[in-house]
Each structure stands twice: as structure tokens, then as C-alpha cells.
Amino acid sequence: MIQLAGTTALALCTGLSPALAQMTAIGAGEGELSIVAWAGYVERGETDPKFDWVTKFEAASGCKVSVKTANTSDEMVALMNEGGFDLVTASGDASLRLIAxxxxxxINTALVPSWSTIDPRLQDAPWHTVDGKHYGVPYMWGPNVLMYNTEVFKEPPTSWNVVFEKMDLPDGKSNEGRVQAYDGPIHVADAAQYLMFHKPELGITSPYELNEDQYKAALDLLRGQRTLVSRYWHDAFIQIDDFKNEGVVASGSWPFQVNLLKADGQPVASTIPQEGAPGW
Known part of the structure; x- marks a missing residue:
């Protein structure tokens, strides 16, 4: 089970003021487009030559694209508050802050040619639609996977407990100092997802909506995890290096890191354990 509520990535258009009227037609191009994006979202072949959708867009439109990579939702909000950007691939824990x-x-969805092809469950999602008005277009979605070293785990881990609970891993060594966790408030949802499965008495129905007792339980779990974590990661490329060179063997991650590491021949794989996973 993947819980997507509130974390689907969006493309949001900046406005000069909250009262700016909705566009009714696409005007002449301005010649440049400045984007705040997650790593891997707006590729021009620099990460991997096989993935380049910016170059053809620039050639076809005559519009020069510049990208500022952000590593957390808080960083995205801060950059948008500074101004100077046209688009942001904001996740749900940032989009409502930007709207408010x-x-x-x-935006006018009638001006988006492919709008009808978007999954209907996402078209009016509450993290980009407020009072019947759309402020974004669902752009990507995916799971927060459990990435692991296949030389340590001969079989995929069946539980997130390998990053939440102190234990010896299949290689006979402790997981202390060998696991990571995401560096951001949204990681509370990962803990809540784990508790929803293992402590049903808490009554958690969504990892994104917790009452006081549920929130306290999630924080207690995260405090215990702190003794295990070697690094709280927010830069995808630093996490990649940690798996390659720093002895990290398990962590919550994104398919982006998994795919790059596998392409590099590293002994990694990913899974969604029995507790399910939050998504974006």
C-alpha cells in the first residue's frame, strides 16, 4: 500500500499577486523559464545522457530553461518566497503553503492539452486544488522505497524495522550507524506509516493526519531511530555516495537514487515492505 495523500509532485505557476486573473489563452513566449525542481525532475542529459527532455523543448520553443535544484520542501518554499522563479515542482507538504x-x-486546466490523461484521482487533489481552483498540475508520483545493499540482504527486507529498530542485520552486524533517514518534517509520515501497521491501537488511518497521541508516538519512534542513523539525508547525490563509500546499507529513498546506483553497477535494490510506504 502506498499512501499518496498530500505528497504528489506538482508544477506550480508563480503569480505577480494573489489577485492575478486566470489566463484564458497562451500568450507569446518570454524566451526563458526558471524552475525550482527536485533532483531528476527536469533533466537535460547531465545526470544521464539517455534522459534529456529539456534540449528538445528549448529547440522547439526557443525558450531557455534554467533549473535550481532543491533538496527539501522547506528549501523550495524559501526559494519561491525570494522570487524570480516561474515554476516549482512542489510536493504536497509545500504546495499548500505556497498557495496560502x-x-x-x-491555472486554467483547459490550456493544458494532456489534462484529460491525468489520473482522475489526482486531477482535483486537495494539495493543489483549493476552493475549486487549480494551482498546479500533477507531474510525477512514486513511492518512498526501502533501498538496501544486496550483499547484506540476500533477500529483500520484509519490514521497515531494519531502519527503525535496533537489530543485527543478516550479515551478523548491528544496524547502528549503517542506516539513514530523510532529513525533513515529512519523515514523520514514515514513522506514522510504520506505527499504523504495528500499533493499530493508536487508530492511525492516514500517516498525514495525526492526533496528539499519534503524533507523540511517531516522535518517540523517531527519537529511538536517532541512535541508529548515521546521517539524515536530503541531497540525493550525497546519499548515493554514502551507499557507495560510507557503509550505509539501508534507508528510505527514492527510485531516482536506486536507478542511478544500479546503473553504476552497485549492489542495491529496493522494496516496499509489509507496512506499505508513503509516496509523493
Whole structure:
């Protein structure tokens, strides 16, 4: 089970003011487009030559694209508050902050040719649709996977407990100092997802909506995890290096890191354990 509520990535258009009228037609191009994006979202072949969708867009449109990579939702919000960007691939834990702060404008979905092909469950999702107005277009979605070293785990781990609970791993060594966790408030949802499975008495129905007791239980779990974690990661490329060179063998991660490491011939794989996983 993947819990997507509130974390689907969006493309949001910046507005000059909250009262700016909705566009009714696409005007002449301005010649440049400045984007705040997650790593891997706006590729021009620099990460991997096989993945380049910016170059053809620039050639076809005459519009020069510049990308500022952000590593956390908080960083995205801060950059958008500074101004100077046209688009942001904001996850759900940032999009509503941007909407409430008047940093993004309503979009006209009739001007998006492929709107009808978007999964209907995402078209009016509450993390980009407010009072019937759309402020973003669902762009990507995926799971927060459990990435692991296949030389340590001969079989895929069946539980997130390998990163939440102190234990010896299949190679006979402790997981202390060999696991990681994401560096951001949204990691509370990972803990809540784990507790939803293992402590049903808490009554958690969504990892993104917790009452006081549920929130306290999630924080207690995360405090215990702190003794195990070697690094709280937020830079995808630093996590890649940690798996290659720093002895990290298990962590919550994204398919982006998994795919790059596997392409590099590293002994990694990913799984979604029995507790399920939050998504974006």
C-alpha cells in the first residue's frame, strides 16, 4: 500500500499577486523559464545522457530553461518566497503553503492539452486544488522505497524495522550507524506509516493526519531511530555516495537514487515492505 495523500509532485505557476486573473489563452513566449525542481525532475542529459527532455523543448520553443535544484520542501518554499522563479515542482507538504502565501497563481486546466490523461484521482487533489481552483498540475508520483545493499540482504527486507529498530542485520552486524533517514518534517509520515501497521491501537488511518497521541508516538519512534542513523539525508547525490563509500546499507529513498546506483553497477535494490510506504 502506498499512501499518496498530500505528497504528489506538482508544477506550480508563480503569480505577480494573489489577485492575478486566470489566463484564458497562451500568450507569446518570454524566451526563458526558471524552475525550482527536485533532483531528476527536469533533466537535460547531465545526470544521464539517455534522459534529456529539456534540449528538445528549448529547440522547439526557443525558450531557455534554467533549473535550481532543491533538496527539501522547506528549501523550495524559501526559494519561491525570494522570487524570480516561474515554476516549482512542489510536493504536497509545500504546495499548500505556497498557495496560502499567495506565491502561486490559479491555472486554467483547459490550456493544458494532456489534462484529460491525468489520473482522475489526482486531477482535483486537495494539495493543489483549493476552493475549486487549480494551482498546479500533477507531474510525477512514486513511492518512498526501502533501498538496501544486496550483499547484506540476500533477500529483500520484509519490514521497515531494519531502519527503525535496533537489530543485527543478516550479515551478523548491528544496524547502528549503517542506516539513514530523510532529513525533513515529512519523515514523520514514515514513522506514522510504520506505527499504523504495528500499533493499530493508536487508530492511525492516514500517516498525514495525526492526533496528539499519534503524533507523540511517531516522535518517540523517531527519537529511538536517532541512535541508529548515521546521517539524515536530503541531497540525493550525497546519499548515493554514502551507499557507495560510507557503509550505509539501508534507508528510505527514492527510485531516482536506486536507478542511478544500479546503473553504476552497485549492489542495491529496493522494496516496499509489509507496512506499505508513503509516496509523493
Amino acid at each position: 502565501g499567495g506565491k502561486v497563481q490559479e
